[in-house]
Amino acid sequence: MTESDERVAPTLEEVARVAGVSRSTVSRVINDMPGVSKRAKEAVTEAIATLKYVPNQAARSLVTRRTNSIALVVSEQGDRVFGDPFFAGVLRGVSAGMAQHRQLVLMMGRTDQDEAVANYLCGGHVDGAVVVSLHGHDTLPKRLAQAGLPVVVVGRPLGDIVVPYVDSDNMSGSLQAARHLVELGRKRIATIAGPEDMAVGIDRLVGWRRGMSEAGRNPDLVVHSDFTGAGGAAAMAELLDRDPTIDGVFAAADIIAVGALQTLADRGRRVPDDVAVVGHDDSILATSTTPALTTVRQSVEELGRSATWRLQAQLAGESHLPPSVLLPTELVVRGSTLIRT
Amino acid sequence: MTESDERVAPTLEEVARVAGVSRSTVSRVINDMPGVSKRAKEAVTEAIATLKYVPNQAARSLVTRRTNSIALVVSEQGDRVFGDPFFAGVLRGVSAGMAQHRQLVLMMGRTDQDEAVANYLCGGHVDGAVVVSLHGHDTLPKRLAQAGLPVVVVGRPLGDIVVPYVDSDNMSGSLQAARHLVELGRKRIATIAGPEDMAVGIDRLVGWRRGMSEAGRNPDLVVHSDFTGAGGAAAMAELLDRDPTIDGVFAAADIIAVGALQTLADRGRRVPDDVAVVGHDDSILATSTTPALTTVRQSVEELGRSATWRLQAQLAGESHLPPSVLLPTELVVRGSTLIRT
């Protein structure tokens, strides 16, 4: 029994020796199990404190087959994903929703690495996964669910996949945006929709179309764009070319609206006087433009938090969990649709 | 030997049986060690494929005492941190810099949880840590380093801490910003500096001051602000109250510049005609404003990537690693300082 190196972490064995009890008893105290005498408990607690003992997670999960960690999976090029504030918000929510002592493992894989990611996740490295599925036809969620890994998807998946998911009520929010433009008295209302292969793109377009239909308006002034400022700028130009009399635009994202604002400025259109602009997300961009953007607020953070709660409830064995959750959206009116008096 | 449940992951033992070799041999193949016959190797590889075997990380790290994971630690309220694009950029860089098969564990702790975070990290859960130290006097990096955990800090730590770190060359960038305003012929140049307790706040102020001094200008038009739009707006108002003739401003961050632009607009000052504005970061905000912001570009992503490389090099046992790294910054000129002709 030589003096051990100061860097070597103490083990449960040593705690037991210092406390004068068996390993079993120490284990019971650590895991807060019943059936331990007060005296033993105190001795163990003290020994843990003096030794600064921290349980070895590897040894623990080897036997319990649980890792106390969940993965946040983003199956897209990390580069793109971090660009917009969406992912940051989700991450913040997931982080906030994590139970104490549970760790978050972040995985970013390109779609062509799905196989590797799936293998890893199903290999017992994590207890469950929150998957941010930006492109609707992502096969990863389905694959994971089929393999029996508890999964919750952020963003409505497309196709016939049956996986629990959490999403913003995009249709309702876009409907509100459309109604707002109608109520402002705008005559020629267009939309710059998101990508057609993404649920957000589809759902926000559907909501806008419903708003046009119920007001008896033409629902065909539609141009699709990706979620970039350049895309929004080009789309706005295309819309103006198609119909120079456009006086209201709903952009499927704030970043798209930012691009649209630039095109409108370039073409000498005043906002909101000549053209009223509504964005979506209420991201940091919405209050950075001049005028500030009227936009549909979604709580991206809440999306992440809800997904994490849902997953952890499932891991805790709760039943009767809702298969999916739609979070409310809300129109926030600012200068881009309100003419100053 | 009953048929096992399909959900149970295959073990190395089963691979050995299927391949007709010992566990040792399978282990050697998995870890790519020398001294395995071609024939045995092929048999094992095939068995792994058919069984879809994935090594159990817990069992592995229990014996190797390595986890193949590193932590990204942000010792601040998750809420604040995700607000600005800085953290997202660092995260992207860290993610991009991760070696294959190494996992990223994300930890967000408030400063008062440092103890718990430190215990966890030093308890063998991760092989090393990248710590984003936003507030200079954070004690966590020092504590971790003293405990012997390999650590690299993103952002220059304050105080007498000796820990490897990676940072942008804030002084040089701010000096460029100051020189640019001088060269434009601006007479009354102010700065909205960052917080005084953060290295970025200090270093960017020092750079600006150097620029003022070398041009024989007054280096005292300084107001501090936090990294928010509201803070920037208030600071700009205070500066204008102190000296209405200000015609050039260097803001220590784009988000601060955004607030400053709003105040300038409210007070009827044209940008850049009346007041030229320079930001810092070249974040997504810089191209969202009208006019777009002249700003000091730093590659936040590169910051994360460099830190991760540095850490992994250390874990790989490389010696002669530089104690710290300063990444270059560069002035990007846009409309907020350039009068259109």
Next chain:
DNA sequence: CTGAAAGCGCTTACAG
């Protein structure tokens, strides 16, 4: 080049 055996640090029936 290959395999038998010990052991990493825990948890979990089981017996008392």
Next chain:
DNA sequence: CTGAAAGCGCTTACAG
């Protein structure tokens, strides 16, 4: 209420 013992799935000397 408590402890002795088995075992989780790997890696690593060691012997051949």
